[in-house]
Amino acid sequence: xxxxxxxxxxxxxxLGGREILSPTSLAVGHGEFVCVIGPSGCGKTTLLRAxxxxxxxxxxxxxxxxxxVTGPSRExxxxxxxxxxxxxxxRTVRGNVSLALEAARAEPLARAARIEQxxxxxxxxDHCDRFPAQLSGGMQQRVxxxxxxxxxxxxMMMDEPFGALDAMTREALQDELARLAAEQGLTVMFVTHDxxxxxxxxxxxxxxxxxxxxxxxxxxxxxxxxxxxPRSQLETKEHPDFLRLRRELYRYLGHA
Amino acid sequence: MxxxxxxxxxxxxxxxxxxxxxxxxxxxxxxxxxxxGHGSDAIAPPTAAIEALAGAMRDGSLLRGxxxxxGAAALGLVLGSLPGIAIGTxxxxxxxxxxxxxxxxxxxxxxxxxxxxxxxxxxxxFGLGMEVSVVAFATFWPMLILSQAAARQxxxxxxxxxxxxxxxxxxxxxKVVLPAMVPRLFVALRLGVAIALVVxxxxxxxxxxxxxxxxMMIAQQSLEPALMLxxxxxxxxxxxxxxxxxxxxxxxxxxxxxxxxx
Numbered sequence: 423x424x425x426x427x428x429x430x431x432x433x434x435x436x437l438g439g440r441e442i443l444s445p446t447s448l449a450v451g452h453g454e455f456v457c458v459i460g461p462s463g464c465g466k467t468t469l470l471r472a473x474x475x476x477x478x479x480x481x482x483x484x485x486x487x488x489x490x491v492t493g494p495s496r497e498x499x500x501x502x503x504x505x506x507x508x509x510x511x512x513r514t515v516r517g518n519v520s521l522a523l524e525a526a527r528a529e530p531l532a533r534a535a536r537i538e539q540x541x542x543x544x545x546x547x548d549h550c551d552r553f554p555a556q557l558s559g560g561m562q563q564r565v566x567x568x569x570x571x572x573x574x575x576x577x578m579m580m581d582e583p584f585g586a587l588d589a590m591t592r593e594a595l596q597d598e599l600a601r602l603a604a605e606q607g608l609t610v611m612f613v614t615h616d617x618x619x620x621x622x623x624x625x626x627x628x629x630x631x632x633x634x635x636x637x638x639x640x641x642x643x644x645x646x647x648x649x650x651x652p653r654s655q656l657e658t659k660e661h662p663d664f665l666r667l668r669r670e671l672y673r674y675l676g677h678a
Numbered sequence: 679m680x681x682x683x684x685x686x687x688x689x690x691x692x693x694x695x696x697x698x699x700x701x702x703x704x705x706x707x708x709x710x711x712x713x714x715g716h717g718s719d720a721i722a723p724p725t726a727a728i729e730a731l732a733g734a735m736r737d738g739s740l741l742r743g744x745x746x747x748x749g750a751a752a753l754g755l756v757l758g759s760l761p762g763i764a765i766g767t768x769x770x771x772x773x774x775x776x777x778x779x780x781x782x783x784x785x786x787x788x789x790x791x792x793x794x795x796x797x798x799x800x801x802x803x804f805g806l807g808m809e810v811s812v813v814a815f816a817t818f819w820p821m822l823i824l825s826q827a828a829a830r831q832x833x834x835x836x837x838x839x840x841x842x843x844x845x846x847x848x849x850x851x852x853k854v855v856l857p858a859m860v861p862r863l864f865v866a867l868r869l870g871v872a873i874a875l876v877v878x879x880x881x882x883x884x885x886x887x888x889x890x891x892x893x894m895m896i897a898q899q900s901l902e903p904a905l906m907l908x909x910x911x912x913x914x915x916x917x918x919x920x921x922x923x924x925x926x927x928x929x930x931x932x933x934x935x936x937x938x939x940x
Contacts, residue, residue: 474842500842507835512857512935521853525843553936573843 425452427577427609428473432482435468442468444640445482448628455603455610457620460630461675465640466613467581469630473611474500474579486577496526499570501580505562509554515541515565516550522572540568543602560591567599571606578603580612584619593655596623604651617675621647621667622658629674642674722904731908739893743909744916747889750806751871751878754813759870762821763863769822770829771855783822791816791877795885805888809881816877817870824869828862829855860935864928871924875917890916 428450435443443465450456458466471477473484475494484491486498494500502508509518516537523533541547544564554562563583570578580599584592600623603610614620620627629642649663658664704724711723722730734740769776794812802808832855840850882891890913897905 476838476841494841494844496844498842502835502838504835507833508839510836510839510854510857511937512860514936521839521845522843524849524853525845555936 426450426485427452427454427487428611429485430469430473430482431485433469433472433479433484434481435465435472435477436480437468437477443472443479443630444638446639446641447482448641448644450609450611453607453609455600455608455612455623455625456628457624457626458611458613458628458630459615459617459620459671459675460642461632462615464630464632466615466630470579470581470611470613473577474498476500496573497575498577498579499573499575501563501566501570501578501583503582503585505554505559505566505586508566509562509569511554514551514553515546515557515568518554518565519569519572522569526573536572540571543571544568544598558591559587560595563587563595564598567602571602576609578608578610580610582614583612585614585616592619597655599623600651600653617668617671618659621649621664621671622653622655627667627671629671631674643670645670718903719901720903722907724907726904727907727911730902730905731912734893734905734908734912740912743888743890743893744912746806747875747878747882747891748916748920750809750881750889751813751874753806754810754878755817755870755874757810758814758817758874759821759867762818763825763866766822766825767829767855767859770826776826783819787819787823789815792880792884795881799885804886809878809886809888812881813874813877817874820869820873821866824866825859825863828859828866831862832858857935860931861937864931868921868924868928871920872917875920879913 426449430446430448432445432447433443434441434445446469458469460466468477472479473486473491475484475491475498478492486495510521513521519537519540520533523536528536537550538547541550544567546561546564546568549557549561554565557565566583584595587595596619599610602608612620612623624647627643627645627647629645630640631638631642645667647663647667649658649661707721708723708725711718711721711726715721731740734743769779791812794815795808798808798811802811836854836858837850840854845853878889879891882889883895886892890909894906894909894913897903897909
C-alpha cells in the first residue's frame with residue numbers, strides 16, 4: 423500500500439511496566455485528516471508520539487511511507503498541546519518560526535521569505551516582532567502551527583492543540599486548520615478529547631478505550647465521517663451524520 | 679478655621695522619608711564623637727570621615743584601591759565562572775557526568791576559599807595573581823552548582839521541540855539550552871558578584887598589600903579612624919553600586935529576551 427502515509431502494525435506500548443496501548447493496527451492515507459479520541463489516559467497521546475518517533479513501541483512497528491519509524495523526522499511536524507512549553511519565550515514570533523528553518527539549514531534569504539509566507543498563512547504578519555508572552559493563547563498556538571508549516575512536513579501530528587483555548591478561539595482555529603489542511607494537502611493526525619471537534623475536523627475518527635488492562639483492546643472503533651467539506655460550525659453540527667456519529671462515539675467512549 | 683489637612687504629605691518630602699533614620703544616626707554619631715567620645719581610636723565624627731574620603735579622592739589612593747579591588751574581583755569572577763558555567767552545564771545535561779564527578783565536587787567544594795590564601799601566596803606571591811586565584815576558586819563552586827541546576831531544569835518541552843525539529847547538537851546547546859538557562863544564570867551571577875567582592879576585600883585585609891581592604895587595614899593600624907571609616911563607607915558604596923549595575927544588566931537582558939515586565 424503506497425498511498426498510506428502512516429501504518430501501525432500491531433503497535434503496543436508499555437511504559438514503566440504498565441500497558442498504555444494494547445496491540446493496535448491502523449493506517450492513515452495521504453491527505454487524510456484522522457482524529458484520535460478517547461478518555462484521558464487511554465494512550466492517544468502516546469500513539470501520536472509513537473507515530474512521530476518520540477516513543478519506541480514495545481511491540482509491533484510504525485511505518486511512515488513504507489519505512490519503519492526509528493526517531494523524529496523533519497518530515498513530521500508536531501504541534502504540542504501546551505504552547506507555553508513549545509514556543510521559546512526569548513524568541514519573537516519570527517524567531518520561533520525561524521528555528522524550524524535553522525534546524526533544516528535553510529539559506530537566510532529563503533528563510534526570511536518562507537517565514538513571511540507562513541506567518542501570512544496563519545494571519546500573524548502584523549505580529550512577527552512580538553514575543554510569545556505578548557500574544558493571546560490562540561495566537562501563540564498559531565505561531566506553533568506556523569513553525570510546523572515552515573518545516574514543510576508531509577505529516578502533521580497535533581496533540582490536543584486547541585484544548586487550552588476558549589470556545590470561540592477554538593472554533594476559529596478549527597476552521598483555519600481545516601482550510602489549511604485542504605489547501606496544503608496536509609496529512610493530519612489530530613488527538614483530542616472533544617467528540618464534536620473530532621467529528622467536525624476528521625475524515626475518520628479513531629476511538630480508543632480507557633484501559634486496555636481489562637482485556638479489551640485499546641482500539642474501540644474507527645468511524646468514517648461522510649460529511650462534505652467545507653464544513654461550517656453551524657450547519658455541520660446539525661448534519662444528521664454529525665449527530666449520528668456523536669451518539670455512536672458517545673456510546674463507545676462514555677458507556678461502552 | 680484651620681486649613682484643610684492633606685492626608686498624604688507632599689511627594690517631594692515623602693521621598694526623603696527613608697533618609698530620616700540614617701541622617702539621625704549620623705547626627706548622633708557626630709555629636710557623640712565630638713563630645714563624650716572625643717579622641718576615640720575607633721570612632722571618628724562622620725564629618726572627619728568625609729574629609730578623609732575627600733583627601734583619599736584627591737591623592738588618588740581611593741581610585742587606585744577601588745580599581746585594584748574591582749579589577750581583581752572581576753577577573754577572578756570571570757576566571758571562576760566561565761569554567762564553572764561550562765562544567766556545570768555539562769554536568770547538568772549528563773547524568774553520567776554528574777555521577778562520575780560527585781565525589782570530587784563534594785570533596786573540594788566545602789573548602790573555605792580564604793583557607794586557600796596561604797597556598798595562593800606560595801604559588802603566586804603577593805599581588806594580583808594570588809587575589810584573583812582565591813576569588814576564582816570562591817566563585818567557581820556556586821557557579822558550577824547553580825549552572826548544573828539551571829541546565830537540569832531546562833523546560834523539557836523546549837528540549838522536545840529541539841528533538842522534533844531535529845536541531846543539531848551545537849544548535850540545541852546554543853539556541854535552546856543556554857538561552858533557557860539565562861534567568862537562572864543571572865541569579866548565579868548576582869551571587870557570584872557578591873562573593874567575589876567579599877572575598878577580594880577579605881584577601882586584602884588578610885594578606886594582599888593592595889586594594890580597598892588593605893587601605894582600610896592600614897588606616898586602622900596607623901590609628902586614623904576617620905580614614906578607616908571613610909574606606910568602610912566607600913566599600914559599602916562600591917558594593918551597592920556593583921549590585922545595582924548587575925541588577926540593571928539583568929533587567930536589560932530579560933527585556934531583550936522577551937520577558938514582559940509588569
